[in-house]
Amino acid sequence: MDNIDQQLIAQLRHNARASVATLAKRLGVSRGTVTNRIRKLEDSGLIVGYTVRLRPEAESAGLMAWMSISIEGNDARRVIASLLGEPGVSSLHSTNGQWDLLAELQVTSLAELAHVLERVRLIKGIHNTETSIHLETYRTPLGKGEKLASA
Template sequence: MDDLDRRLIAKLRHDARAPVADLAKALGVARGTITNRMARLERDGVITGYTVRLRPDSAPDEICAWTSLAVEGNQHRVIRALLGEPGVAALHDTNGRWDLLAELRVGSLAELSTVLERIRGIEGISASETSVHLQTLRG
């Protein structure tokens, strides 16, 4: 990846639906250059998909929780299992006491309990600590 790729990715992070013409103009290159770059980044697995970000208050009944996880053994196997868990909205590799941080999004406390039970049952997870998100004070 070069500087143009990094600047393009930054623009896409801000607005993944930005028209190619707008991206090209903002980055000072031809539309074909942007189209080719995006195709290459997708083909090479750098860009793996596009997503929708919701306003925090757009799903008021949704429960958000953060689960810190300690992993023993094959972390890649644990990561694959967590990425297949529907309740895991995001997964982060961390340092310090915990190895992974999972953002959970569920519809109820009962569903949160079920998701946590499935996560704690994944082979290789040795400890976990979960905090329920009450409110965002600064976004």
């Protein structure tokens, strides 16, 4: 992966719906180059999909929870692959300290959360978990063009 691939990925992270022409102009390369590089990044498995991000208040129906996960021995790759395939896991992060992974869970109900927790706990290689239900957000990352209000 070279500098152009890294810049392309950064542009796609910012706006995955940007046209090939727009991406080519921003990167200073041809549309064919952008198309070929996107295809190669997808074929290699580096880009695994595209998604929609909503404002937190737009997703009023549902629950979010955080699951801290401890992994047994050298099973990290298998556990991560299994968690990435779990529909209830919306994001997954490696951490340091007591826990190996932090999974953000998105579900529609407590019953669905119970099912997700049960499935996750059955994954071979998971030693221990601890789950906290998200209650309220006090600060979110600033969007493009937003500024903190001055006091």
